[in-house]
Amino acid sequence: MRRPRCGLPAISERSGTAVKGLTVASRDAMTQCCVIVPRNWPRKQLDQKYASKFEARREPSHEEYVMTKKTDADPSQPSLRPATRLVVGGRDPAANHGFVNPPVHHVSTVLYPTAEDFLARRSRYLYGRRGTPTSEALENALRELEGPACAGVALLPSGLAAISTALLALLNAGDHLLVTDSVYQPTRNFCDGVLKRYGITTTYYDPLIGTGIAALIRPNTRAVFVEAPGSLSFEMQDVPAIAAAAHAMGAVVLMDNTWASPLYFRAFDKGVDLSIQAATKYIGGHSDVMLGTVSANKATWERLSDTVHALGLCVGPDDIYLGLRGLRTLGVRLAQHYQSGLKIARWLEQRPEVARVLHPALASCPGHAIWQRDFSGASGLFSIVLKPVADTAVHAFLNELSLFGIGASWGGFESLAIPFNCASFRTATKWAPGGPTVRIHIGLEDTDDLIGDLERGFAALAAAR
Ligand SMILES: Cc1ncc(COP(=O)(O)O)c(C=O)c1O
Secondary structure (H helix, E strand, O other): OOOOOOOOEEEOOOOOOEEEEEEOOOHHHOOEEEEEEEOOOOHHHOOHHHHHHOEEEEEOOOOOEEEEOOOOOOOOOOOOOHHHHHHHOOOOHHHHOOOOOOOOOOOOOOOOOOHHHHHOOOOOOOOHHHOOHHHHHHHHHHHHHHOOOEEEEEEEOOHHHHHHHHHHHHOOOOOEEEEEOOOOHHHHHHHHHHHHHOOOEEEEEOOOOHHHHHHHOOOOEEEEEEEOOOOOOOOOOOHHHHHHHHHHOOOEEEEEOOOOHHHHOOOHHHOOOEEEEEOOOOOOOOOOOOOEEEEEEHHHHHHHHHHHHHHOOOOOHHHHHHHHHHHHOHHHHHHHHHHHHHHHHHHHHOOOOEEEEEOOOOOOOOOHHHHHHHOOOOOOEEEEEEOOOOHHHHHHHHHHOOOOEOOOOOOOOOOEEEEEOOOOOOOOOOOOOOOOEEEEEOOOOOHHHHHHHHHHHHHHHHHHO
């Protein structure tokens, strides 16, 4: 027997008629009801009593009961602001018995009513790997957040998987790829390793190249990869100028937009074709999930989606749910990371131990003008260049911090600080900042407590000189 749903009669699978005594919830809770039946049920099988009370219609691909409330926000409304989109996007309480959030579907097999339905694949969902109500909820929420130019969103098991899958989707053997020298190092490893083995060549370019990118584009240049700002060195790229030059020569633009997220950088409006998120960072927001997303425009979506399916990539439902849950509070968290990060960056600028603070929202940062023009906010991630001092003193500084953890990643609620040096992997530019460098992630702690921690760290640095 088909399972009863809110406010509706249960329908017997065998006879197609309503089962006596089996109904759920009151109809008053709903303003409109309908029963959607499998397309292979003859109309006469419907119990006339119920057919007169509820609208019965055939659904070509799936069977479900729907209840709708006229006042439900339409997430596709162009007027909705990003903070509202974060809350309403991808939600469909009517399809989930009225519950605010979608269920976490642990699935593999989808059952079909008949052999004919199976052979014709007549089902809303085909197979666990090919999408579920849980995965659709996050995909739809992100698509609505990205805006109308976004044709689809693919979910991947990590940020790096999102990057590698997007590149694999676009590139063929013999193609040439341009990648910013400031790129996340594992992206570089993928290009120099896997892509090279498949006959794709990569040229790294100066992140500050702007329109000069045109001179590097060859007849076989298929894609340009940007990351703004670089997540260690914080050079800001002129994405619109690079995208215009790439498009003029027939190349596609991919962007790692993890630092700003779709909230603070509208990638599609700036000419990006595929926008990538390491959702492990701010979207997850709690350092408890690995997740990646690729948002694609109309020109690239089909190829991306075909590649994801061909590779058999999918994400476990619990991880998707954590991403969706994180997304709902992204707006308030990111605003706090932005505010706290800027306060501490300004404080660090005044410290005698610090030579420079690499934070695009600071007027002293070389990329500031581009940030002001193209971004509507900043995250909590930036770097500092210390005045020359021995590595042992830098380690003493970091080891003394108790509120800042030492570890990879960022975007969670907690503060982090790590030493880094880009010199060994740069190929198109020279990394010579003039002193040791430390990357800092400002979490959601009280900024005065964080400043107190940093003060103790600087005292340890002085003692270790
Ligand atoms: C800028 C950037 N992009 C992508 C990634 C990869 O994300 P994940 O760790 O989820 O693979 C990271 C991870 O640190 C990152 O910093």
